[in-house]
Amino acid sequence: MTTMTMIQALRSAMDVMLGRDDDVVIYGEDVGYFGGVFRCTEGLQAKYGRHRVFDAPISEGGIVGAAIGMAAYGLRPVVEVQFADYFYPASDQIVSEAARLRYRSAGDFTSPITIRMPCGGGIYGGQTHSQSPEALFTHVCGLRTVMPSTPYDAKGLLIAAIECDDPVIFLEPKRLYNGPFDGHHERPVVPWSAHPASEVPEGHYTVPLDSAAIVRPGRDVTVLAYGTMVFVSLAAAQETGVDAEVIDLRSIWPLDLPAIVNSVRKTGRCVIVHEATRTSGFGAELSALVQENCFYHLEAPIERVTGWDTPYPHALEWAYFPGPARVGDALRRVMEA
Amino acid sequence: MAAYPPLRLHVPEPSGRPGHPSDFSYLHLSPAGAVRRPPLETTPAEANDLAFGLVRVLDDHGRAVGPWVPELTTEQLRRGLRAMLRTRAYDARMLIAQRQKKISFYMQCLGEEAIAIAHALALAPGDMCFPTYRQQGLLIARDDIPLVELMCQLMSNARDPLKGRQLPVMYSYKRAGFFSISGNLATQFIQAVGWAMASAIKGDTKIASGWIGDGSTAEADFHTALTFAHVYRAPVILNVVNNQYAISSFQAIAGGEATTFAARGIGCGIASLRVDGNDFLAVYAASAWAAERARRNLGPTLIEWVTYRAGAHSTSDDPTRYRPADDWTRFPLGDPVARLKQHLVALGVWSNEEHDATYKEVEAEVSAAFREAQTHGSILDGHIPPLATMFEDVYEHMPAHLKEQMRQAAEEQQRAAAAAPQGATS
Secondary structure, rough: OOOOHHHHHHHHHHHHHHHHOOOOEEEEEOOOOOOOOEEEEEOOOHHHOOEEEEEOOOOHHHHHHHHHHHHHHEEEEEOOOOOOOOHHHHHHHHHHHHHOOOHOOOOOOOOEEEEEEEEEOOOOOHOOOOOHHHHHHHHHOOOOEEEOOOOHHHHHHHHHHHHHHOOOOEEEEEHHHHOOOOOOOHHHHHHHHOOOEEEEOOOOOOOOOOOOOOEEEEOEEEEEEHHHHHHHHHHHHHHOOEEEEEEEOOOOEOOOOHHHHHHHHHHHHEEEEEEOOOOOOOOHHHHHHHHHHHHHHOOOEEEEEEEEOOOOOOOHHHHHOHHHHHHHHHHHHHOOO | OOOOOOOOOOOOOOOOOEOOOHHHHHOOOOOOOOOOOOOOOOOOOOHHHHOOOEEEEOOOOOOOOOOOOOOOOOHHHHHHHHHHHHHHHHHHHHHHHHHOOOOOOOOOOOOHHHHHHHHHHHOOOOEEEEEEOOOOHHHHHHOOOOOOHHHHHHOOOOOOOOOOOOOOOOOOOOHHOEEOOOOOHHHHHHHHHHHHHHHOOOOOOEEEEEEEEHHHHHOHHHHHHHHHHHHHOOEEEEEEEEOOOOOOEHHHHHHHOOOOOOOHHHHHEEEEEEEEEEOHHHHHHHHHHHHHHHHOOOOOOOOEEEEEOOOOOOOOOOHHHHOOOOOHHHHOOOOHHHHHHHHHHHHOOOHHHHHHHHHHHHHHHHHHHHHHHHHOHHHOOOOOOOOOHHHHOOOOOOHHHHHHHHHHHHHHHHHHHOOOOOOOOO
């Protein structure tokens, strides 16, 4: 076991897979010699060579389209879209091609590709470096959409994603790259080294692509969150004194519905938290699933805590960001209902 | 300040419309044999002139002339002509089948047969094509793909290898080097480059061949493919089939006016050829040149195949509404079948009688195959794949939510069957 940041854990996952499987190749904008703008692939080109880890043109459609062709050949490409905000030119290749290739060819061809994308705000990235587009992917049948919240999960989920024969959208909450950020931006940065989930095995292991984690057991209310919002929700529970059961979805879709249903049937209350905009966000799907499966156990209306339905602003970042105060208000409301 | 006349938007128009025959002088033609054949090792820049000429081998008398005359045996040429006739017979029969409402939709490749069939002859086993919906010739040229199986795909019946999930003609044959066809145009072009990159990454000797039409060269994926192919010197052939029309849009609407589609490659640093696509020998020669360059690690080649879409875009299209009905007869590059036939007759290795007999033979083969395919039913008589196939292959392993939806769909189907009057269950 070694203490790792999420960046180091992601790099370790790719290192392990490049070493284990000659068919794994990694490319994207700036990922080769330079090692990526967030340093996730640092050193990998030097270790495995330019034919395994290399730079790509600024063309997200090309990066994903070429990966589909490589996968058809038999490779297992792991590609990086530099910011999730930049994936839109690749939409056709992701939605119409990668996601449906197995289906349309009846298994003649498959797309075992992993598309890594840093997502989320909290880094003063403005409206083009802060988005959380997970709901755009969960709406597409054939994709798996994953978002880790700790170094341990990041490595285990990324290895599982690379080994998976379905196309996986691997969203990396960039504000968590260097520490478990709980939304208190005014406080000093907390490093990963103080967190138990920064203890990461150096070798191969996986975290299943369809299992949620109960990160805080509780009796009063179930909080459904993923990515940065896991730590924001934990902070809100602590600060309000509400005995919340916080569930980290980890795999957003397909998701671990039994874990959610069991928890809400126990607590009778549910607060859903995500950083993405509210309307038609993944919280809407979660809310519908909880209502369909837990209606007669609910003691309060389901609450959604999200970013506002605006582009992610630069100057007003913290007014946009769903921090512990906004989550705490929702926890109190559902307890008073 | 100078006075300028008002600006005017230029919207290109074809030279012909219904009632007005096309003036094909917009097509720059080179005489057969006139265009040089550069060495395989040519730099792309040294081959720029080939993007504006027209590589042709067969002259108006059916003679093979000039530096591009390929080394093909008589037997190969006869097999090529037979494959073109087989493709034409297949298309003709499937067109009728659609009119008879035995299949829901069809797309023929009439007039473009030489391109796919001569190209297929220049590839090696293991190479991978990323075709559009008009390269059925790549499959029909082969002996190992039963016509019955292709027809079952068209009928979306219980024997359809694609389980009724795709529109007719959207075949997928990995074993025949034929990538799954997408209805979203141009996506396969960059995928072909990715496949070729993978072959190079693995130190293989296989090459990829990507296909696109003149119309969809306007998509970003086309330009992306050229960039990636050049950057990584991918072992790929980038084929642009310029058949003059994208449904009703003349090729000038895709940007073909006063330039060529082959010329797109020049700015990207890719060796680019413009070739007579109705000349079987020229198609083979250019394909073999490009394939050899790719296999020797000399990089990608872009080839514009100049041809004419003799039929409708699809069975849902009526070209007489937007272009002269008899344009194909005036198209200066003629009919690829007639031209290869003329060549073989001139060589004394083919005759009118043999030609007619061969066409009757392939027609009979196609008809027999269609009779057999019909015994497996069709989408139109309810002989379709079972309900579960709708939910399979979305993921490698069916997730819980799809299992639940499959259960609901099965219940819905059972209730409907129970409610149907007796004897009306089929």
